[in-house]
Amino acid sequence: MSDKPVAARAPKGTHDVLWPESTRWESLVARFADTVERAGYGLAHTPIFEDVAVFRRGIGDDSDVVGKEMYEFQDRGGRTLALRPEGTAPMVRAFVQHRPPLPWKAWYATPAFRYERPQAGRYRQHHQLGVEALGPTDPDLDVEVLGLADRFYRSLGLSRYALRINSMGDDTCRPAYLVLLTDYLSSRRDQLCEEHRDRLEANPLRALDCKREACRTATDGAPAFVDHLCEACTGHFARVRAGLEAQRITYVLDHRLVRGFDYYTRTTFEFGSDALESAQNGIGGGGRYDGLVAMLGGPPTPGIGFGLGVERILLACDAEGVFPVAPRPLDAFVVDTAGGAHARDLTAALRAAGLSADRAWDDRSMGAQFKAADRSGALLACIVGPDEAASGTVSVRPLRGTGDQRTVAMDDLVATVRDAVVDLDVGGRPAAAADAP
C-alpha cells in the first residue's frame, strides 16, 4: 500500500495568481491606487470576516448574495461570522465604528467570497477594487465616483465597455413606485418566470433585472422608476446626468438596472464589457446607499461607492488585447563559477545600491548559470570565473540590446551596472505604461 499523499489542490472555485501574471495584478492595484488617491481617497483595510449581521442588515436577507451564497460559519467562541461577500458593508461598518471626519473618502482592494457555481470569470474567491465616499448628498460626488471608475478603465486601455445608470429613488418615492410596479406585475403574474412569480411581493424589483425571456417580455412595458421619482430625486438624477455629459462620460439610461442589494438608493450604475460574454460581462458597479450607515447603527449619513472585479477586468483586457503582462527584467544576473562567494556578495552589493540582481545556486555549471540568467530576463550578466576571481575583476556582458563584454574592477561593478542599465533602458526594456489623458 502506498503512503504517498494526494497532491494538494486549491479549493473548488478558487485560483492561484503566480508570477508573471501576478505582476499584472500589482500594476492593476497600483494604477487604481494612483487614480483614486489623486482624488483624495485613502486606503482602508478591514477584516475579511465580519459579524453576519453586518451583511444581513445591509445587503438584505432576501438577496441571493446573503440568502444563498454567503460563507457563514461559527467560530470557536460561538459567534456567527461571514466571509465578506462584497466590500461596501464592511467599510461602512468601519465608518460607524470609528466616525472619521466627513467627507470620508476611502478605497480598498480585497478578496470577496460567494458560494456560486464556478465558471469563466466567476470564482468563489474573487477580488475587488473599490471606493466609498461618505457624507455629501451632492450629485457632483456621484459624478466624481463614476468618473474615477471610468478613468481607471481607460487608463488600462479598455474602450469597449458601456456604462448603464438608473435611479432607485429614496424613502420618499420608492414605496409608491413599488406599489405601482407590484400592481403592474400582479396583472401579469403568470407570464413571469417561476422564481419571480413566487417572490413578486417580497421584491418586485428583481423581476425587472431578470435575464429570463418570460420576465423580460412581461416587464417590457413596466413603469420606469425615473418617471416616478420625487422632486428631490428627479433633481438629483438630472444633475448627475448633466455632470456625466459635461465630462463626456458616455452612459445609457437603463430602467432595468435595479441592483440586488437593499442598501441602494438614487444613483445606481454598472459597467459592462462588450468584449466579454453577456452573461458574465459585468466589470464593476455601485451606487448611492444613503440609508446604509443608519442600517448599521450609525448616524444617518449618505454615501456612494463602487466595486470593480479584478478577474473580470483582466479578462476584458485580454479580450481587448490591452494591459499585457509586462516583464520586469532584472538589472543584473551574477554568474559565478569560482565557488559562489562572489555571487553572494556582489548580488548583495548591487541590491544595496538600489539595483535589482539575482544569481544561480548550488554551484551549477557555467552553461546552466547562463541559462538561468537568460530566463531571468536580466539586462546584464556579471561573470566571475577563476581568472576574474584571481584578479579581483568582473566581466560584464549585455544580455539584451547591443554592446561588448568588458572587464571592470570588482569595486567598480555597481557604478558600471548603473551606467549600463541607463544606456540599455532606452531600447532594451519596455517603458512603463503611461496613464491615459
Ligand SMILES: [Zn+2]
Ligand atoms: Zn424572472
Ligand SMILES: [Zn+2]
Ligand atoms: Zn425620491
